[in-house]
Amino acid sequence: MSTRVSAEEVLDLLVDGIRRVMGLDDGDLGLAGRPATAWRGVRFDEDLHADSLDLVEVIEGVERALRRRGVEVRVADVDLVRLRAVGDAADAIAGSAA
Amino acid sequence: MGGDDAPGVPIAAARAVAGEVDVLLVGDPAALAGTGLDVVAADQVIDMGEDPALGVRAKPGASIAVAIDLLARGLVGAVVSAGSTGATLAAALLGLGRVPGVRRPVVAPVLPVGHGVVLVDAGASPDVQPEALVAHARLGGAYAAARGRVSPSVGLLNVGAEPGKGNSLARAAHALLSALPGFAGNVEPAAVLAGAVDVVVTDGFTGNVFLKTVEAMAAGGATGPGGVAGGVAGGRGEVHGGALLLGVDGVVVVAHGAAGEAELAAAIATAAVAARGDVVARLHALL
Incomplete structure (x- = not known):
């Protein structure tokens, strides 16, 4: 079982998590019909109006999903508070894989 | 603990x-x-x-x-x-x-007036968009129904009963809530404490201030115009027995x-x- 995960795989999970937690769809952000990579530049604060609870819920959802696949990930708390955009989160989660 | x-x-x-x-x-x-x-x-x-x-x-x-x-x-x-x-x-x-x-849970105490008025939100989300108050209304209405109220009425906490009253949040929320079954329009605090509606919706900041004001008046034995706080209880502990995180x-x-x-x-x-x-x-x- 792989213990690595690509940032692209994480991005797909993040986008699903954001849609679920924040009740958003692509149309809300003008991203309808565009690939998941279009979400990389979406900012948690300015674009999604996400607070720290939204952020933690999304990140922990992705971490749990990856653990179920045998990939151990955990973004350090000090890094989590520095995440600005969805792409940052994808990179941080993928980079934390043990 | x-x-x-x-x-x-x-x-x-x-x-x-x-x-x-x-x-x-x-x-x-x-x-x-x-x-x-x-x-x-x-x-x-x-x-x-x-x-x-x-x-x-x-x-x-x-x-x-x-x-x-x-x-x-x-x-x-x-x-x-x-x-x-x-x-x-x-x-x-x-x-x-x-x-x-x-989307986001709410703090929902039941005020002991009338058949019990569900206050949504009493503090979970201080800053919300107008759409959130529609979600509050749906949650509060479902809770009131679960408590046995048939077709519960929903009011929007405001400084006046007319549709144009209030700040930008209240006016925008009123427009959205008007399409909701059971919406009874704006309600002032005195009407809430008279049990005029089954559910009263507001943002978490206003709801928290409202609740604490009522509690403080009740604890001090004070009564507002028309005996508002006196109609609620004789002390803070009697105002509500905790609030469900809905x-x-x-x-x-x-x-x-x-x-x-x-x-x-x-x-x-x-x-x-x-x-x-x-x-x-x-x-x-x-x-």
Whole structure:
């Protein structure tokens, strides 16, 4: 079982998590019909109006999903508070894989 | 174990309801030793000044996180907390998940006037968009229905009854709520306390100020025009027995940090009634 995960795989999970937690769809952000990579530049604060609870819920959802696949990930708390955009989160989660 | 007077008040409240409700205390085992009550150890504390979500993530051994985990695993039927509302909300949302369709849970006390007025939101989300008040109305209406009200009426807390009254949030919310079945328009605080509607919706900041004002007036024996506060209760502890955290997938009740023994015992009773009445399952069915 792989213990690595690509940032692209994480991005797909993040986008699903954001849609679920924040009740958003692509149309809300003008991203309808565009690939998941279009979400990389979406900012948690300015674009999604996400607070720290939204952020933690999304990140922990992705971490749990990856653990179920045998990939151990955990973004350090000090890094989590520095995440600005969805792409940052994808990179941080993928980079934390043990 | 949170609360201004923990562990003394929670221990006294748990003893007060013994025989009616099985209470398990979660917290520092040294502080809870010798109480004769069942104790689950939790040795971390989320400070009031700490970011609640980050605190819950960083401290899985905090009492609220441990208590929510017991609920998530079905080992208890409900959780009552007099600690930080933000931490309770975060722990509940992260540990239990949400009722499908709920964006953000709300604090929903039932004011003891009329048939019981559900106040949504009394403090979970201080800053909201107008659309959130529609979600508040749906949640509050489902809760009122689960409590037995047929076709519950919903009012928007405002400074006047006319549709154009209030700030930009209230005016925008009024326009959205007008399409909702049961919407009765704007309601002023006096009308709320007269039991004019079954559910009153507002943002978490306004709702918290409203609730605390009513409680303070009732505690001081003061009455406003028309005996407003006097119609509610004779003391803070009688205003409400804790508030259900509505929208999380389990029974969680938040109580005042300054709750006394009677108030916290009432909050425990609220939790027991909600758990025994399967309120969360009813919300699933109604939303």
